[in-house]
Amino acid sequence: MRISVSVDGTVYEDDVEPRTLLVHWLRQGIGKVGTVVGCDTSNCGACTVLLDGRSVKSCSVLAVQADGSTVTTIQGLSTGEEWHPVQTAFKECHGLQCGYCTPGMVMSTVDLLSENPSPSEAEIREGLEGNLCRCTGYHNIVKSVAYAAELMGGGSR
Amino acid sequence: MTEVLDTGTALGRPIRRKEDAKLLHGRTNWTDNIQLPGTLHMAILRSPVAHGRITKLDVSGALSRPNVVAAYGAKELGDLNGSIPCVWPVTDDIFMPGFPALAVDKVRHVGDCVAVVLATDAKHAVDALEAIEVEYDTLPAVVDMEAAIAAGSPLVHDDGSNTCYVYNLGGGYEEAAAQADVVVKRRFINQRLIPAFMEPRAVVAAPMGMSDEITLWSATQIPHVLRVLLALVTGIPENNLRVVAPDVGGGFGGKLQCYREEILVTQLARKLGRPVKWTETRSEDMVATHHGRDQIQDIEIAAKSDGTFLGLKVTLLANMGAYLQIITPGVPLLGMFMYPGIYKMDKYSFTCTGVFTNTTPTDAYRGAGRPEATYAIERIVDELAAELGMDPMELRRKNWIAHEEFPYTTVAGLTYDTGNYEAATARALELFGYDELRAEQAQRRASGDPVQLGIGISTFTEMCGLAPSRTLGALKYVAGGWEHCTVRLLPTGKVEVVTGTSPHGQGHETAWSQIASSILGVPVEDIEVIHSDTGRAPYGMDTYGSRSLAVGGQAIKLASERLVEKARIIAAHQLECSADDLEFVEGTFRVKGDAEKAQPLGAVAFAAFTAHNLPDGVEPTLQAEATVDPEDFSYPHGTHLAAMEVDTETGKVRLRTYVAVDDVGVQVNPMIVEGQVHGGLAQGIAQALYEGAFYDEDGNPQNASLADYLIPSAADLPSFVTDRTVTPSTTHPLGTKGVGEAGAIASTPAIINGIVDALRPLGITDINMPAAPMTVWRAIQAAKAGGAA
Numbered sequence: 001m002r003i004s005v006s007v008d009g010t011v012y013e014d015d016v017e018p019r020t021l022l023v024h025w026l027r028q029g030i031g032k033v034g035t036v037v038g039c040d041t042s043n044c045g046a047c048t049v050l051l052d053g054r055s056v057k058s059c060s061v062l063a064v065q066a067d068g069s070t071v072t073t074i075q076g077l078s079t080g081e082e083w084h085p086v087q088t089a090f091k092e093c094h095g096l097q098c099g100y101c102t103p104g105m106v107m108s109t110v111d112l113l114s115e116n117p118s119p120s121e122a123e124i125r126e127g128l129e130g131n132l133c134r135c136t137g138y139h140n141i142v143k144s145v146a147y148a149a150e151l152m153g154g155g156s157r
Numbered sequence: 158m159t160e161v162l163d164t165g166t167a168l169g170r171p172i173r174r175k176e177d178a179k180l181l182h183g184r185t186n187w188t189d190n191i192q193l194p195g196t197l198h199m200a201i202l203r204s205p206v207a208h209g210r211i212t213k214l215d216v217s218g219a220l221s222r223p224n225v226v227a228a229y230g231a232k233e234l235g236d237l238n239g240s241i242p243c244v245w246p247v248t249d250d251i252f253m254p255g256f257p258a259l260a261v262d263k264v265r266h267v268g269d270c271v272a273v274v275l276a277t278d279a280k281h282a283v284d285a286l287e288a289i290e291v292e293y294d295t296l297p298a299v300v301d302m303e304a305a306i307a308a309g310s311p312l313v314h315d316d317g318s319n320t321c322y323v324y325n326l327g328g329g330y331e332e333a334a335a336q337a338d339v340v341v342k343r344r345f346i347n348q349r350l351i352p353a354f355m356e357p358r359a360v361v362a363a364p365m366g367m368s369d370e371i372t373l374w375s376a377t378q379i380p381h382v383l384r385v386l387l388a389l390v391t392g393i394p395e396n397n398l399r400v401v402a403p404d405v406g407g408g409f410g411g412k413l414q415c416y417r418e419e420i421l422v423t424q425l426a427r428k429l430g431r432p433v434k435w436t437e438t439r440s441e442d443m444v445a446t447h448h449g450r451d452q453i454q455d456i457e458i459a460a461k462s463d464g465t466f467l468g469l470k471v472t473l474l475a476n477m478g479a480y481l482q483i484i485t486p487g488v489p490l491l492g493m494f495m496y497p498g499i500y501k502m503d504k505y506s507f508t509c510t511g512v513f514t515n516t517t518p519t520d521a522y523r524g525a526g527r528p529e530a531t532y533a534i535e536r537i538v539d540e541l542a543a544e545l546g547m548d549p550m551e552l553r554r555k556n557w558i559a560h561e562e563f564p565y566t567t568v569a570g571l572t573y574d575t576g577n578y579e580a581a582t583a584r585a586l587e588l589f590g591y592d593e594l595r596a597e598q599a600q601r602r603a604s605g606d607p608v609q610l611g612i613g614i615s616t617f618t619e620m621c622g623l624a625p626s627r628t629l630g631a632l633k634y635v636a637g638g639w640e641h642c643t644v645r646l647l648p649t650g651k652v653e654v655v656t657g658t659s660p661h662g663q664g665h666e667t668a669w670s671q672i673a674s675s676i677l678g679v680p681v682e683d684i685e686v687i688h689s690d691t692g693r694a695p696y697g698m699d700t701y702g703s704r705s706l707a708v709g710g711q712a713i714k715l716a717s718e719r720l721v722e723k724a725r726i727i728a729a730h731q732l733e734c735s736a737d738d739l740e741f742v743e744g745t746f747r748v749k750g751d752a753e754k755a756q757p758l759g760a761v762a763f764a765a766f767t768a769h770n771l772p773d774g775v776e777p778t779l780q781a782e783a784t785v786d787p788e789d790f791s792y793p794h795g796t797h798l799a800a801m802e803v804d805t806e807t808g809k810v811r812l813r814t815y816v817a818v819d820d821v822g823v824q825v826n827p828m829i830v831e832g833q834v835h836g837g838l839a840q841g842i843a844q845a846l847y848e849g850a851f852y853d854e855d856g857n858p859q860n861a862s863l864a865d866y867l868i869p870s871a872a873d874l875p876s877f878v879t880d881r882t883v884t885p886s887t888t889h890p891l892g893t894k895g896v897g898e899a900g901a902i903a904s905t906p907a908i909i910n911g912i913v914d915a916l917r918p919l920g921i922t923d924i925n926m927p928a929a930p931m932t933v934w935r936a937i938q939a940a941k942a943g944g945a946a
Binding site: 017027028032033034035036038039040041044046073074075077078080083091092096097098099100101102103106121124125126128130132133134135136137139140141142 | 173174176177178180181182183184185187189190192280353354355356357404405406407409438439440661662663664828829831832835836837838839840862863864868870871872874876877900
């Protein structure tokens, strides 16, 4: 099927098999390998991207469902010279170790803070429940999110 | 927020990580990202039965499917079907069955590899698996360890026994028991866990370049060890093999392996003359990546009525799974030395029986033997305290090695170099508010509060820094435990630190730069750490067992110091003085007493590069190397305290407060140290509360997906209270000890001790892990009914 999707500022047109998952199209179809696959049951959240501004697990969306939409991945969140505050906060607070969950964790955080600019610790923990990390014990991820809220003018309660 | 520290002499500072920029922008190089032209994708047909004879296997149907180029069973693979190596035959009479990459005649666990298909894309390879005709004659599965070693059990391997080995250490416990006023005996079940690193395994192999070289990219912790093993298994000359571990997304021991998939991909790339790639699904990972733990621990402690420990007896059944992987038999032995923990006693008797079952092979998982040992000793000490009516911390204090008694040789034969259990404990008690919590506990007990409070203690030590090579040899481990570093000063003043360690989340690029910077006086950002590629970093023993800093750090220090000494000779020549007249401060050689005469290290590097004016006998270029075999293990320790709330009406358990005070010796980067502690805590707490890989009696995995295997999320864990005391190691020149596994080792018994402490008034003396609400609730019901917990 023919799809047209804007990903990180570029419009891509492609023919995809209907069964192709969005994450597989991102990685293998257009080389957006910053978004990764961590499971096959939609539990880990490593593949989280923004679809029309809201976070989705890109393993639970078909590429054809994204037709006509705008996708933002970790690779499109900032230029690399200018960092997104969430990226800055994760580095400052040592919110990542191996970095495999990080793309999803960062994109989920962007969505969480857009919904709730001043989350409490409990709200942060519940808000990131769909993203698994095996390295950090979440302690510094929670700190990162709170610091990102502060950087973005919200602050955490 | 704390300030950003990015430059300067760097040892001991919480410098933000160099690794993070690319990881936070998705500019990573995971193995699965590698897409070489002409790649064939491999898919694997795995056994759906735990134990069975393969009565029919015909792969030809797959060959007629679109885009399929090749398909193999064991018969078609022939001599290329290499046997997976085990490098730790722990006893002379160990039974080491063969472990072919593709099963021959029999399958022995769910997930065993039966056949492979190679196609031009992954989807077609997977689709074609259904065209393979395979039939099994299902055999009775061997799952329970005690049943496995009983007479008449079905055999996992027809040509041997389900007993892999029996290992004994020490003796004389019976004498101690005869003199004891009290003996406490328990059986603890240390359940099977799945490493579940976030990046699934992936392997790419390709014939490369003009030579006969095969390059293998693998999501592995051990590129150097893997290269040697692949050469031995495949017959490919080692000098034609290059192994690269690109960015690796976690390991925790699960990627410390020579996997059958790595052998298959390598062999088929060579045979077919084109790149071959395989990436596992998570569901494959849960049955095919090695598992950890899985021991039945019978432990007995003998003591005097005043609490003085006299002796310890440990009898283990250790589940090997269906086959022996790289160090499967040795994992319980890494724990063997640690059962006495931090305590003094005179007698110790240890016996371990390794048992084959129709389950996924086990091997190292974060802590590898030491979490099991720590769990058993810290649990039995609490049980003894209850028996004696003593405060469990008082009992520990009475028996632990006092700080002035170091170095101390334990009953298990290890010599602990340093430690200060008093200091770490005092700090932990202060942070925790121990006395206040005991008062609250008494009040809740008195008032019959449905939510009871328990205090869990774990005072632990572990052995890090694997390992002195002679010790490994004495234990029949077939490799050494050294580590290598080469430091190069490039003509432009930039530095390359080439290390044999292989990080996968630990921040070596940052921490190793800090060590080199502190010696060379070169800013951290001018140092590049080169690792995990046998082409660029040829020597190394890789990353596991909290060894990278403890052993690799020594090599970086020594190589950096040697480089400075070579540079000093060149600088003296240039400055026309004696080398002894030079001092080296902040990266510059200065003539003592003459501040004007100076040469920075970068200028020496350029002089060594041009070689226009070097002293006689000094070779051009400025580099130095060091290969260090550690003098001994190192022994980090700590005191961990958990406040556990247990709802006696529902069985729900809440971890209210967790305090961890660790002593890991000198810290190179305290931020990274703290992060390692946090992650370890989460995994250890997860064993206590959430995780466990279980099989039914037919050997079917019961929870082999991330939907069923409960890795805790952020909502399942609290923030932690952590602090450190610093007692430098005296056997490691940097004073460092190792921190990668500490949290995972210490926390599991702290949690369970806390739950049991909360429920002890009900007569409960143990709770099986994971302590899910149903498990706890049932224990409470059984206790109330007067039955055993």
